[in-house]
Amino acid sequence: MKRLINITVNQKKYELAVESNMTLADMIREELKLTGTKKGCGLGECGACTVLLDGKSVSSCLVLAVEADNREVTTIEGIEPENGLHPIQQAFVEKGAIQCGFCTPGMVLSSKALLDENPQPDEQDIRRAISGNLCRCTGYQKIVEAVQSVSIRKQTA
Amino acid sequence: MLIPRFNYHKPSTLKEACEMKAEFKDKAIFLAGGTDVIVNLKRGVISPENLISLNGISEMTSNSIDNKKGQTAIGACSKVAGLVKEKFLLPYSALKTGMENIGSPIIRNLATLGGNIVTARPAADSSPSLIAYKATAVLNSVSGKREVSMDDFFLGPGKTVLNDDEILSAIILDTLASYTGSAYIKLGTRKALEISLVNVAAILTLEKPDGPIADVRIVMGAVGPVPLRAKTAEKILIGEKPEAGLFSKAAEAASLKDCSPIDDFRGSAEYRRDMVKVLTERALRNALNDIK
Numbered sequence: 027m028k029r030l031i032n033i034t035v036n037q038k039k040y041e042l043a044v045e046s047n048m049t050l051a052d053m054i055r056e057e058l059k060l061t062g063t064k065k066g067c068g069l070g071e072c073g074a075c076t077v078l079l080d081g082k083s084v085s086s087c088l089v090l091a092v093e094a095d096n097r098e099v100t101t102i103e104g105i106e107p108e109n110g111l112h113p114i115q116q117a118f119v120e121k122g123a124i125q126c127g128f129c130t131p132g133m134v135l136s137s138k139a140l141l142d143e144n145p146q147p148d149e150q151d152i153r154r155a156i157s158g159n160l161c162r163c164t165g166y167q168k169i170v171e172a173v174q175s176v177s178i179r180k181q182t183a
Numbered sequence: 184m185l186i187p188r189f190n191y192h193k194p195s196t197l198k199e200a201c202e203m204k205a206e207f208k209d210k211a212i213f214l215a216g217g218t219d220v221i222v223n224l225k226r227g228v229i230s231p232e233n234l235i236s237l238n239g240i241s242e243m244t245s246n247s248i249d250n251k252k253g254q255t256a257i258g259a260c261s262k263v264a265g266l267v268k269e270k271f272l273l274p275y276s277a278l279k280t281g282m283e284n285i286g287s288p289i290i291r292n293l294a295t296l297g298g299n300i301v302t303a304r305p306a307a308d309s310s311p312s313l314i315a316y317k318a319t320a321v322l323n324s325v326s327g328k329r330e331v332s333m334d335d336f337f338l339g340p341g342k343t344v345l346n347d348d349e350i351l352s353a354i355i356l357d358t359l360a361s362y363t364g365s366a367y368i369k370l371g372t373r374k375a376l377e378i379s380l381v382n383v384a385a386i387l388t389l390e391k392p393d394g395p396i397a398d399v400r401i402v403m404g405a406v407g408p409v410p411l412r413a414k415t416a417e418k419i420l421i422g423e424k425p426e427a428g429l430f431s432k433a434a435e436a437a438s439l440k441d442c443s444p445i446d447d448f449r450g451s452a453e454y455r456r457d458m459v460k461v462l463t464e465r466a467l468r469n470a471l472n473d474i475k
Contacts, residue, residue, distance in 0.1 A: 045188075070221075070289075071376060084293050104371060118266075
């Protein structure tokens with residue numbers, strides 16, 4: 027049975043009728059066509075579907091869309107300013123932290139959740155923050171360097 | 184991966200949730216963080232007619248400290264990521280470390296302490312500590328509530344004392360005695376998203392700052408159908424002065440007499456038994472260092 031939910035995605039309000047067995051990841055991709063959120067394992071192990079739910083990074087494949095009623099979601103599309111890229115996205119490009127790109131949206135959002143809470147993380151903090159996000163190109167070092175460069179830029183700004 | 188259809192219910196009070204469970208019994212399962220339930224739904228392990236979401240019940244996410252009783256009650260649906268940052272959890276080093284070891288940040292932002300317990304996995308990260316702290320589980324149903332010691336909560340892999348019509352609403356921790364320290368060590372092959380090969384929680388209470396040991400509880404995970412107390416080891420320790428030789432002797436006893444590991448794809452029984460010795464010794468040492 028479909029249920030009506032009110033949800034804010036990337037600061038835009040939606041009223042959607044969703045099946046109660048639909049995941050938030052599917053809702054974002056299929057209903058809202060925001061395909062920046064990737065689906066990998068579907069079991070909460072890879073982190074490709076990471077989104078921010080009320081500011082906290084979560085696996086959207088483990089959340090039912092009906093459970094996101096009256097909540098706020100930020101996907102990778104939502105952090106991009108009108109012109110150019112978000113500083114974390116820019117850093118990923120500059121530091122060569124993107125290879126195939128499949129893990130990138132999740133990596134960027136997990137990094138954003140970290141930096142929002144702790145603007146000056148050390149290397150271990152960063153590695154812990156992205157520990158639920160798998161990069162099968164194994165480009166972790168560059169990703170960590172990219173996040174570090176953002177935090178350094180924040181410090182000097 | 185598709186999720187089978189179910190009737191979705193979202194009660195807003197604990198009472199309402201109890202009434203629903205009393206009506207549906209085993210035809211309903213509860214949804215808290217979803218990090219286990221959603222995975223099991225997708226894998227086809229479970230296909231309930233009814234899914235009762237507990238995420239609209241504020242009393243299940245509230246934590247309260249009762250100084251008069253010397254107790255802290257943690258709402259069963261409190262998120263793991265939030266709990267590890269709570270000031271009241273600081274003295275409970277073993278539980279804090281255990282919860283920090285659950286899944287990954289994106290899992291901990293969803294997962295609840297209650298969920299980690301009711302799934303009754305023998306390798307769960309919070310259960311050994313809760314048993315070690317003599318924590319109490321509060322179970323509610325339409326006919327009232329009862330309290331069960333965590334010592335008696337687990338019956339086997341995936342099995343607990345929870346009846347069909349009951350709901351775990353809170354976990355109660357007693358205030359720790361003076362000169363008490365605790366520690367938890369998890370052994371796995373990686374640092375995140377890992378299921379324990381072996382884990383050990385230890386809590387140590389001294390009579391006065393330099394000993395002797397007044398009380399000790401050692402609980403081992405993933406070496407039996409439920410988390411196991413190392414009772415032989417505990418007996419060796421009580422009344423003695425805490426020092427390295429004694430810890431080593433107790434750890435040896437835990438390894439030889441108190442655990443019953445099996446071979447599986449994660450590791451052999453023999454290896455697990457060896458690791459119980461190593462981890463117990465370290466957990467005791469860390470618990471001693473944790474005494475402030």
